[in-house]
Amino acid sequence: MATFYYPCPRLQSAERDVSSFKLAERDVSSFKLAGRVFFLLLFLFTKRKRRERGFEMTLMVGSLQLGLIYGLLALGIYITFRILGIPDLTADGSFTLGMSVSAAMTVLQTADGTVLSLPGLGIFLAFLAGMAAGAVTGCLQTKLGIHPILSGILTMSGLYTVNLLILGSRSNVSLINGVGLFDSLNLMLGGDVDKNLIRTVIPVLFCVAAFLILSWFFRTHLGLCIRATGNNEDMVTASSINVDAMKITAIAIANGCVALSGAVLAQYQGYADLSSGTGTVVVGLASVIIGEVFFGKRSVVIGFASAITGAVIYRFLIALALKIDGFPAYALKLVSAVIVIIALSIPTVQAKLRFARQKREAKQHA
Amino acid sequence: MLDITGASKTFLQGTVNEHVALNRLDLHLDAGEFVTIVGSNGAGKSTLFNAIGGTFYLDSGRISLESRDITYLTEHKRAAFIGRIFQDPVKGTAPDMTIEENLSLAYNRRKLFGLNMGVQKKDVVFFREQLSQFGMGLEDRMKHKVGLLSGGQRQALTLLMATIAGPRLLLLDEHTAALDPAAAEKVMAITRDIVSREKLTTMMITHNIRSALRTGTRTIMLEDGKVILDISGKEREEMTVSRLMELYSHKANKTLDNDRMLLTKDENGQ
Numbered sequence: 001m002a003t004f005y006y007p008c009p010r011l012q013s014a015e016r017d018v019s020s021f022k023l024a025e026r027d028v029s030s031f032k033l034a035g036r037v038f039f040l041l042l043f044l045f046t047k048r049k050r051r052e053r054g055f056e057m058t059l060m061v062g063s064l065q066l067g068l069i070y071g072l073l074a075l076g077i078y079i080t081f082r083i084l085g086i087p088d089l090t091a092d093g094s095f096t097l098g099m100s101v102s103a104a105m106t107v108l109q110t111a112d113g114t115v116l117s118l119p120g121l122g123i124f125l126a127f128l129a130g131m132a133a134g135a136v137t138g139c140l141q142t143k144l145g146i147h148p149i150l151s152g153i154l155t156m157s158g159l160y161t162v163n164l165l166i167l168g169s170r171s172n173v174s175l176i177n178g179v180g181l182f183d184s185l186n187l188m189l190g191g192d193v194d195k196n197l198i199r200t201v202i203p204v205l206f207c208v209a210a211f212l213i214l215s216w217f218f219r220t221h222l223g224l225c226i227r228a229t230g231n232n233e234d235m236v237t238a239s240s241i242n243v244d245a246m247k248i249t250a251i252a253i254a255n256g257c258v259a260l261s262g263a264v265l266a267q268y269q270g271y272a273d274l275s276s277g278t279g280t281v282v283v284g285l286a287s288v289i290i291g292e293v294f295f296g297k298r299s300v301v302i303g304f305a306s307a308i309t310g311a312v313i314y315r316f317l318i319a320l321a322l323k324i325d326g327f328p329a330y331a332l333k334l335v336s337a338v339i340v341i342i343a344l345s346i347p348t349v350q351a352k353l354r355f356a357r358q359k360r361e362a363k364q365h366a
Numbered sequence: 367m368l369d370i371t372g373a374s375k376t377f378l379q380g381t382v383n384e385h386v387a388l389n390r391l392d393l394h395l396d397a398g399e400f401v402t403i404v405g406s407n408g409a410g411k412s413t414l415f416n417a418i419g420g421t422f423y424l425d426s427g428r429i430s431l432e433s434r435d436i437t438y439l440t441e442h443k444r445a446a447f448i449g450r451i452f453q454d455p456v457k458g459t460a461p462d463m464t465i466e467e468n469l470s471l472a473y474n475r476r477k478l479f480g481l482n483m484g485v486q487k488k489d490v491v492f493f494r495e496q497l498s499q500f501g502m503g504l505e506d507r508m509k510h511k512v513g514l515l516s517g518g519q520r521q522a523l524t525l526l527m528a529t530i531a532g533p534r535l536l537l538l539d540e541h542t543a544a545l546d547p548a549a550a551e552k553v554m555a556i557t558r559d560i561v562s563r564e565k566l567t568t569m570m571i572t573h574n575i576r577s578a579l580r581t582g583t584r585t586i587m588l589e590d591g592k593v594i595l596d597i598s599g600k601e602r603e604e605m606t607v608s609r610l611m612e613l614y615s616h617k618a619n620k621t622l623d624n625d626r627m628l629l630t631k632d633e634n635g636q
Contacts (some may be wrong), residue, residue, distance in 0.1 A: 217481075224463070224471050224484035231460035235468075238458065239527070240445035240475040 035293030035343075061196060063319040067312030068203035069264050070287060072210055074307035076257030077284030082303060083218070084230040084250045089152030089281055090137040091258045093159030096277035097133055098126040098259030100166040103272030106178040119181035123263040130259020131252040133159060138248030156277075163274055171274040181267040199268065206264055207308055210257060215301045217253075226250045227300065258284070279333045286336045287311035289343040367567055368395040368418070368535060373427035375413055375591075387413035389591035390427070395535075400561055400568045400582030404575055404610075406618075410591040411571045415537050418569075420444040432534060446475060449528030449566075451521070451541040458524030461513030465504060465523065468512055469493045472527035496526055500556055518549025522556055529560050536561065538570040554581070575607045589618045 073095065080088035105122025107115055133155055140151035167173050179187070182198050189198075217223045228236045229246040236243050258280070266272045291310025295302055314336075321327055321335065375388040387410045395401060405411050417424055420441035428437050436444055451458055459468050470485045473493075490508060497505040500522050504515075512520060521541060529536060538557065542550035558581065561568050572578045578585050584598035587610075594617045597605060 219484055221470070221474050221480040221482055221484045224467055227463060228460040228468075228471055231462050232457070234452075234457045235460050236471075237442045238445050238450055239472045240442050240531075241471070242442050 035290070058196075059319050060316070061200065063315040064312060065199050065203050065268065066265075067315035068200075068207045068308070069261055069268055070283065070315065071203075071207045071308035071311040072261035072264065073258050073280065073284045074287035074291070074311040075210055075214060075304055076254040076261065077281065078288050078303055078307040079214075079250055079254035079257070081285060081288060082230075082297075083227055083300065084247065084254075086141075086148045086230075086247075086251070087152075087281070087285075088134075088137065088251055088254060089149060090133055090155045090159075090251070090255050091152075091281045091284060092277045092279070093156035093163070094130045094133040094255040094259045094277075095262040095280040096163045096272075096274060097129050097159050097166075098262030099266040099272040099276060100163045100173075100274075101126040101129050101259070102263035102266045103173045103175060104166050104168070106175045106180055106267070107173065108178075115177050117178040117180070117184070119179070119184060119267055123181065123260065123267070126263035127256045127260045130262075131256040133259070134252035134255030135248055137255070138244075138251040142244035142247050160274075167272060167274065172271060174271045175266070176270065180270065181264070203264065203268070206260070210260070211304050211308065214253075214257075214304055218300045222249070279336065282333070282336045282340055283314070284311075286339045286343075287314045289340060290314055290317075293343075367397040367399075367432060368393070369428075369430045370394075370414075370418070371428050373414075373417060373429065374425045375410075375417060375422070376425055379425075387591050388417065388424070388427075391588075391592055393586070393593060395567060395569070397567055398565050399584055400566075401570070401584045401586060402578035402582045403569060403571045403586055403588060404573075404578045405588035409588040411588055412539060413591070414588070415450070415539050415569070415571065418535070419448055419450050419537055446531075447534040448537060449531075449533035449535070450537045451524050451528050451539065453540040453543045455517040455520040455524065455544060458527065459512045459520055462511055464509050464511055465497075465515075466490050466493060466508040468523065469527060469530065473530050475531050493530075496530065497523075499559075500526075500552075502552075516549070518545050518553055521545060521549070521553050525553065525556055525560065529564060529566065532564070534567065536566045536568040538568065540571050540573060543573060575610055579605055579607070579610070587614065589614075594618060 073091070077088075077091060080086055080091075102119065102122040102125075105125060106117050106119045108118065110116050136158075137151045137155040140146045140154060141148045146154070164171070182195075182202060185202065186193055186195065186198055218227060225236065225239075225241045226246050226249060228239070228241070229243055229250070233243050236246065262277070265276075287310040288307050289310065290313050291303075291306030291308070294309060294313070295306035297303070318332055318335075321332070322329060370391060370393040373388045373391040373393075374386075377383075377385045377387055385408070387408075389410075391410070391414065393414075403411050403414070416422055418429060420436070420439060420443075423438060428435060430436060431447065460471075463471075466485050470489060470493075473489060474480065474484070494505040494508065502519055502522060504519060504523065507515075512523065515523065521544075525541070541557070542553050545553060554577070557570075560566070568582070570578075570582065572581075579602065583602075584596070585602055585605075586593050586597075587595035595610075595613060
């Protein structure tokens with residue numbers, strides 16, 4: 001068969017595709033280096049302080065516990081942001097939703113005025129509620145064609161009312177009258193186990209379980225379909241898979257994880273607070289990105305491990321940052337936002353620097 | 367097998383840019399036919415494929431495949447029995463997933479919502495065997511990400527993905543056009559091989575009239591959303607490129623205007 005050559009713009013786009021792939025690889029490595037230098041500097045900056053006041057072990061253990069709880073959140077954000085490629089703002093609402101459900105189920109008022117505590121069931125229901133919230137966002141963006149970001153914002157706004165309803169029109173509910181998950185496990189084990197050990201073991205169990213289940217799930221046929229949806233929608237449709245159903249499923253699972261994180265946190269800190277969801281997405285994104293600094297972008301399973309690790313490192317960073325004099329606790333959200341901005345802008349900034357260098361070199365040769 | 371009756375599709379209806387892409391088009395395909403489709407720019411070739419594949423619905427007319435009316439069936443449902451390959455090699459595969467994952471997705475397309483493992487060991491053996499027939503060495507790269515493959519390799523993989531689940535109809539939309547000449551020839555050879563082995567009913571759009579006349583069993587020419595020429599058998603065997611061009615100018619009352627086709631003609635010296 002005779003073949004003929006003719007100019008074709010598509011070919012160039014295919015070539016560009018390959019080169020941008022290499023570009024991404026290179027970006028990741030310098031991105032990792034930059035990240036490690038950043039953490040090293042932060043470590044050195046706080047070194048003197050730490051020596052002066054003594055290394056506060058309890059603070060570090062506390063950070064680990066919190067980090068693991070927020071690890072569940074990071075898993076949820078990883079699913080929407082990295083696997084599906086959609087930044088999902090529902091998380092701000094579903095995090096508080098998980099908290100509210102978990103808290104409400106721990107201090108249930110029975111008809112005769114006594115308190116009934118069902119923290120385990122509460123956490124399970126919180127997961128389901130989170131999935132429902134995610135499914136709503138998913139339906140908004142697929143079935144009703146609302147912009148993905150706006151869909152998340154709409155659900156998040158609506159959830160504020162739902163959360164207030166669940167908490168009985170109070171913005172803050174303490175679990176002091178009920179028996180939380182941590183206390184009930186302690187009671188089950190005889191009541192004389194080290195409290196701090198239980199506060200570490202429960203988050204570890206949740207993280208390990210979530211990691212194993214998600215790692216299995218994203219290797220099943222359904223999991224492959226979801227990953228392909230985030231990768232190439234055309235190919236998914238051509239393989240006779242319903243793209244909308246995949247998106248809804250993925251966003252639901254992600255928000256289930258986020259709500260689970262909120263639910264465990266409510267048990268851990270002993271209260272649910274209506275405003276604690278603000279900035280959840282940014283915290284999750286920061287965790288995912290910090291994890292990638294250390295693990296790079298590889299397979300999904302490594303991605304899950306890196307998200308959890310990222311969340312723990314994020315908590316350590318905050319513990320360190322709080323030790324710097326003149327660094328108020330309320331600056332944390334700003335720092336989180338800046339971390340995310342820097343990490344997400346690195347590829348663009350690098351491309352610009354490369355282009356500037358190229359222009360400079362071209363000028364020299366001219 | 368495939369029956370299209372009175373298919374009409376108008377884009378941007380009621381605006382100055384109104385464009386009638388399909389104009390009461392009728393087409394019938396018998397099982398096992400390999401139809402090549404030629405036509406000038408904007409003749410409605412891709413629109414016809416999009417209508418059959420379900421990218422959009424017709425304004426009027428019906429499409430039925432094996433006596434089943436698919437006119438209003440959604441795109442992903444049609445994909446269960448219609449395999450499609452596009453010009454852009456990037457479109458048919460998921461770049462961040464491995465070769466075996468891509469093939470598994472295409473192969474298990476009717477197992478939706480399955481919580482079985484996505485990649486089955488016994489399937490991989492079958493995939494390797496299929497890939498080895500391409501002679502591209504892809505069978506030894508099952509765990510490599512598809513984004514690392516060349517355009518020709520990706521298109522060959524897409525071809526296998528589109529045909530591995532036994533489609534009733536295969537639509538090829540200039541699927542070798544974005545490849546370099548050697549890769550294009552290779553992918554074309556694989557196409558002929560698969561189509562004849564699986565006895566697939568196939569429609570192929572091509573810019574290359576020579577290839578259109580040499581490949582397959584029947585050639586149709588579209589113009590202004592209608593079939594203006596439909597040849598097969600002896601008439602087709604005797605047809606030459608220049609004769610076809612003449613016929614076109616006669617029927618469409620203008621010279622064939624396809625930027626790619628003219629180049630083909632020049633290089634051919636015909």
